[in-house]
Amino acid sequence: MILDNERGSCKKQPHSTGFLHEAPYSDKEGETMAEDLEKLLEKANDYFYKNDYGKAMELYEKIVAKDDQNYQCYEKMGKIEMSRGNLEKAVEYYTKSLDIYGENENTWNELGNVYFDQKDFEKAIDCY
Numbered sequence: 001m002i003l004d005n006e007r008g009s010c011k012k013q014p015h016s017t018g019f020l021h022e023a024p025y026s027d028k029e030g031e032t033m034a035e036d037l038e039k040l041l042e043k044a045n046d047y048f049y050k051n052d053y054g055k056a057m058e059l060y061e062k063i064v065a066k067d068d069q070n071y072q073c074y075e076k077m078g079k080i081e082m083s084r085g086n087l088e089k090a091v092e093y094y095t096k097s098l099d100i101y102g103e104n105e106n107t108w109n110e111l112g113n114v115y116f117d118q119k120d121f122e123k124a125i126d127c128y
Contacts, residue, residue, distance in 0.1 A: 036065055041073070053080045071100035075107050082114060090114050 044059035057080050058074040067073075080092035094111040097104065112127030 024092075033066065037067055041070075042075070044076070048076055048080070053083065056080065069100050071097040071104065071107075074100070075104065075110070078107070078110060078114075082110065087114050087118055 040059055040063055044056050047056035060077050063070055063073050074093045074097035078090045081089040092113050094107055097107045108127050112124045115124035
């Protein structure tokens with residue numbers, strides 16, 4: 001967890017190196033589950049960068065349902081929720097991302113921005 005229980009402040013922690021773990025089996029002819037997820041991630045990111053957040057979110061949710069260690073999806077999901085004004089949900093997704101990969105400076109910055117928008121300046125400063 002990245003939040004300090006006493007003050008609720010942010011604490012950076014070591015990261016997991018996992019990203020789209022290789023599956024020990026094939027879903028389709030010759031393609032591993034990881035390759036399928038990689039293609040899905042590319043498609044989700046295409047939607048994200050075209051500002052089609054609804055379709056992007058659907059695909060990110062499918063990815064994390066199969067690979068719950070995909071910090072990049074959680075980060076993007078946080079950005080989508082932030083753009084929608086769902087700050088609590090954004091905090092949830094950024095926190096999940098940082099629990100997996102705690103050294104991602106962009107995610108720390110985004111989490112700080114959410115806390116800043118919530119006027120929780122102490123937490124925001126801890127994240128920056």
